[in-house]
Amino acid sequence: MKKYIYILIGGLILTATSCKKFLDLKPQDSYTENTFYVDEKGLQGGLISCYDALQTDSLYGNNLLTLGEIRGDNVTDNDPGSGAGVRNQIEVFAETSANNILSGSWQGHYKAIYRSNIILDRAPAIVMNETTKNQVIAQAKFIRALSYFNLTRLWGNVPLVTKVQKTEEARENSRSTPAQIYQQIISDLTDAATKLPVSWSDAQRGRATSYAASALLGKVYLYQKNYTMAASTLQPVVTAIYAGSTLATVPQTTTFPNALKTSKDVIFAVQYLSGGVKEFVNQDNRYRNNNNTNIINLPQSLFEAGDNRKALLAVTGTGGRPGKFNTPQVNNETSSDFPVLRCAEVLLMYAEALNEVAYGNPDAFTALNAVRTNAGITAKTPVMLTSQNAFRTALYLERRLELALEADRWFDIVRTNQMAAIFPGIPAFRSLYPVPQVEIDNVNKKDGWQNNGY
Template identity: 30%
Template sequence: MKKRYLYIAALAVSAQLFSSCKKELEVNSQERITLDNYYKTQADAFAALVSVYDRFGFQSGGLYDKIAIMDVAGDDQLAGGGGPSDINDLQVMSNYTLTAQVGPQGYLWNRGYSGIYRANVLLDKINGIQMDASLKARYIAETKALRAIFYFDLVRFFKNIPLIEGTVDPANLYNVTQTTPTAIYAYIEKDLNDAIPALPNTVPAATEGGRITKGAAQAVLGKVLLWQKKWQPAADQLALVNGTAPGQTNTTYGYKLLSNYGDLFKPLNKFNTESVLEIVHSANSQGNWNDAGQSEGNLLCIISGPRGYSQKVSTAPDYYSGYSFLVFTKAFFDFIHYDPRNMATVANLDSLKNNNLANYTPGYNNTGFFLEKFAARVSNKTTVGTNYDLNFPQDIYEIRLADTYLLEAECLMNAGAGVGVGSRAYQLLNAVRARVGLNPVAVTQDNIEKERRLELAGEGHRWLDLVRWGKAASVLQSKGFVAGRHEVFPIPQSELNNTKIEQNKEWGGTK
């Protein structure tokens, strides 16, 4: 990990403490705050914890996030935008022309390791802070769970990565080396198992919505085990999240599928009963174009909206004119067209235009099919400040209950459990279908894959699913995916320069 990222992360921990900027080189040593004298109070510990969560929700100044990358990498969506180089990181991901020098992998690497750095600093300092013991245990648990999430993303995206367990002396930064995926997964499991006992079952949504709970950490652990094909242990963890009666309320955590699928994507319907872990966004941060990535608004909303949109009649949807990224393919529209989730998933702009209800300007890769789930609406426009494009309040689901239902069903099937009518796997799969009024189907790999594609479209799951199923090469070949290469991202060239980190063999390296 490069020195500059560590320094930036360290400075960002305490950036919120400063209310105004100093003139260049104007320094008052009596007012300086350093790592050594900052971590003294419970308030300091909480501010540091918030800084770790900040990396969890971090968006690129290039107007994209992890979900946008995953969406355009899959077969159901194209980059779109205003032209073939508009948000170029998404373009090269969509057509698989990324290189170690060009692509979104720098954002993914920086997001993960800056989050790990902040977590490591807090864990190193918090034991010296005098504060309530149970609260300290919770802060430690949240920090470890977040660190596990960062490592989980990094190992899936890059495979061979450094394991940084504590703070690193700047003199040794260039000597950091990679470890095996097996060791990374073991470390992730330990962090989550350490964290789970001290996490609360639930949190008050109004004041603590978005903070990690016991159920959220168990869901992450279930996914971690699933990725290693530890089917029964994964099913056991996911069962704790899903509850004893699929389709009914989990009496421990309160999780339950929403009765109306479309309600999942109403921007103000935050922390609902189906939400297991979500990334929080706000319309009140007044994010601006000086650094769009620092906005607390959801950038997916503006980039996925139709370009040049206008209503012709008042009954047409009130889309806020956006940048036309993340468009669905015609093939996906045909796949979902007669499914009950279609209307909540796909915005059919050509239908609106052809029926003289609204107009829009076709962008690059235009298909006429837009990502309804996140498209910005005028009715959700912020009333604070003037930078409306950057400050939409819709949260992002990192994990929701339908996802964990389908994953547990998949794990049970692969573990050899019964999958016939009435079995738990059957109940899990068909509870997701029943919520949208669909009849039951048998528990098969094909049916689970179809259900995940329909249920979770546009939410950043498809590429990861294709990779772990071993189907990415065949499904994505037409987009330029090369088997034996594109299952992982190239380690950013900037991380290889003058360090001991080696490029993955998939990308011409030796690791």
């Protein structure tokens, strides 16, 4: 929050003899929750802070890249001594509950949840346009749902906090199961999808939309293996994609991430802005391959001839970044947004859900091939993919190539039961991360707080 300093120039006294009122100057850096969230301006400012929480290095600015990609098989950390080795611990499955990447990510997600809970707590009492108020509430619910989705994917059982807590209350928290967490996520996203617009004006670009809420909800159902609900939830978004307008048409004439900030392929992204305004992301946090710190080791042989996604994973120049994040940098700052939900993923999720319901659905092939056509490669047919498992295998590969470096690879490995095959010898308990010890130290009842194996 900006601080305003008021200087009273000596001898200047403001009086009003007729009404005997004096100018009451109060420093604006003394705001509290009770004095800030009192009108629409305060509520909107608080909502921006929710989006801001997603930007931090604890989340999409850096750590989720480590937890979602370096942990997987697309990227290798080639600097084991960096940061006292905490990132390399995650690379080699040796992290402990003292790892500060884990504690930072845990706290970062709960910061986003805390800020969202403030909005949800204060919004009902604020006098403002009801449609606008509902949209503010829906955005806070979307951000809370996204945060909980990441938390339960990372740690499994986590505390479910849906209201603003005092310290004493927080110390009594216990962990909820993924089923309980998902129930809250589904409730938040279902409500958000009905209240958010399908698009925002250019001045409001970057806010969550109804398509974003539906896409994330479909993804949640996919993780729960509720394929029927996943397909039905995603179907309206897929229809909108095929129709174009506010979302990308297929095939597109350009490939992600050209013009990332304006690409219709991006349904929701965490946005950044360079130029000394404190809204940037460090260029090193976008897989900048300076001195081979991060090695992109996704086998090039996996790409078919003519696949235009292959070039996006190439590092451009000395100390450059892969094409997916190769935006100009100034003073080590870059404006590279982080894509969280894209049209291409919606199509792949839809195809996966339909195939899991029953093999041979032509709409599953249509959705899969829309992504492949956009990549410049030939369509798959039932003659090529003759069974549900064959389609499933092709779909998993397509996700790996299409979503590479977007912090989903590790979670895909876990949810599709590929961990034992890809990382033989790694114990199954490593599919979840250890709960940070600092969080366990802060609660009164510590039993049951640590994940098995740690």
